[in-house]
Amino acid sequence: MRVIQATIPILYRSVDLDGVIVDCNQAYADRLGYTVEEVIGASLFDHATKDTRGVLKQAFVDWTVSQKTNIPVRIKLEAKDGEIIDVVRTFRNRYDGDDVVGIDSSIVEFSYIKELQDLYNVGARDGYEDPNIMRRSVDYVGTVIDCSQSYLDNMGYTRDEVVGISLYEHTASRSKGNLHSNMNNWRLGRHSPAKIWMKRKDGSEFPTFLTSVDETNKEGMVVGRTVSLKIIDE
Numbered sequence: 001m002r003v004i005q006a007t008i009p010i011l012y013r014s015v016d017l018d019g020v021i022v023d024c025n026q027a028y029a030d031r032l033g034y035t036v037e038e039v040i041g042a043s044l045f046d047h048a049t050k051d052t053r054g055v056l057k058q059a060f061v062d063w064t065v066s067q068k069t070n071i072p073v074r075i076k077l078e079a080k081d082g083e084i085i086d087v088v089r090t091f092r093n094r095y096d097g098d099d100v101v102g103i104d105s106s107i108v109e110f111s112y113i114k115e116l117q118d119l120y121n122v123g124a125r126d127g128y129e130d131p132n133i134m135r136r137s138v139d140y141v142g143t144v145i146d147c148s149q150s151y152l153d154n155m156g157y158t159r160d161e162v163v164g165i166s167l168y169e170h171t172a173s174r175s176k177g178n179l180h181s182n183m184n185n186w187r188l189g190r191h192s193p194a195k196i197w198m199k200r201k202d203g204s205e206f207p208t209f210l211t212s213v214d215e216t217n218k219e220g221m222v223v224g225r226t227v228s229l230k231i232i233d234e
Contacts, residue, residue, distance in 0.1 A: 010141070011087075011107040014094055015044045019060055022102065031109075033080035044105075049076040049084060056089075060103075067093060067100060072164045074110065086110040088164030108143060108164055116145045116224065120215050134198075134208065134229040137215060142167045142183060145224065154231070156201035167227075172197035172205045179210075186212060186225060198229065207232050 011028035015021050021042050029036045032047060048056045052075040059073045077085045087107045094102040120137050122128045128135055129148050134155070136147040147162050155162075155170060162170075171179050175197040182194045194210045208229035215224040 009109070009112070010143075011109075012105065013039070013044070013107070014102060014104045016094075016102040017064075017100075019044050028107065031079065031085065032077060033083075047077050049078050052076045063091070063103065072161060074160070074164075077107075088113065090165050090169075106166075110164075113143070113145055113164060116215075119217060119223070120145060120226070122146050122148075122226070128226075132230070134231070135226055136162075136167065136229070137224060137226040138167050139224040140187070140222075151229070154200070155198065161201075170198060172199040174205075182210065195232070196229065207234055 009027055009031075011025065011031055013021055013024040013028050021039055021044055024036060024039045026036065029039050032039070044060070045053050045056060055073060056075050059071070062068070071090065073089045075087060075089055077087055079085060087109055089105050089107050091103045091105040093100045094104045116139055122135075122137055129150065131150055134148060134151040136151050137145045139145055144162055144165055144167055147159070152159060152162065157170075168176055168179065175195075178194055179196055182192055182196075185192045191212055195207055196210045197205050197207050199205050209232050210227055210229055212225045212227045214222045215226060217223050
């Protein structure tokens with residue numbers, strides 16, 4: 001089985017408590033047309049377009065109050081040459097020991113997500129929408145590309161809160177290791193079922209039985225997978 005490993009490039013940047021960028025990966029600097037040295041020291045708002053700075057500022061303010069993380073925010077970045085880049089941003093707390101010192105952000109271009117949504121075309125499939133089974137479709141690294149209405153209803157999220165986030169964010173802590181192993185086995189071509197505990201938006205947890213099928217491109221190369229999660233008794 002052949003697998004495309006770099007389906008969606010992810011841009012990373014880290015900011016301090018004041019929103020000043022203290023680190024980024026080379027992919028972030030290259031995509032925006034800067035050197036890493038030019039990025040570090042800038043405000044995270046400097047790279048957002050004027051029409052989306054308000055959304056980003058509100059998300060940052062909300063985080064300073066609640067420190068609730070892993071919420072997808074769709075914004076636009078402006079490259080040095082003026083190109084506008086539509087992205088989905090998620091973030092985690094940045095720690096120094098036990099102290100929260102800022103935010104680590106993962107940024108994915110929405111065009112890549114849209115390409116995979118069109119490729120997977122889950123809305124045209126018979127059986128994808130099943131009230132008794134939760135389904136989510138991901139890329140190679142585990143970015144959620146799409147999901148069924150049953151998934152949203154059971155998890156308590158809207159579609160905008162799900163698309164673009166890592167599948168691990170909706171997995172209960174007790175099952176993250178199992179899911180990581182299951183993903184690694186899948187990348188090796190082994191479709192192993194697994195018992196996975198899920199975590200709803202309200203914090204409640206429940207067990208599911210996971211099975212999966214491959215998602216392929218037009219050349220037949222595996223670019224992701226769709227997972228079926230059937231709720232089971234403890």
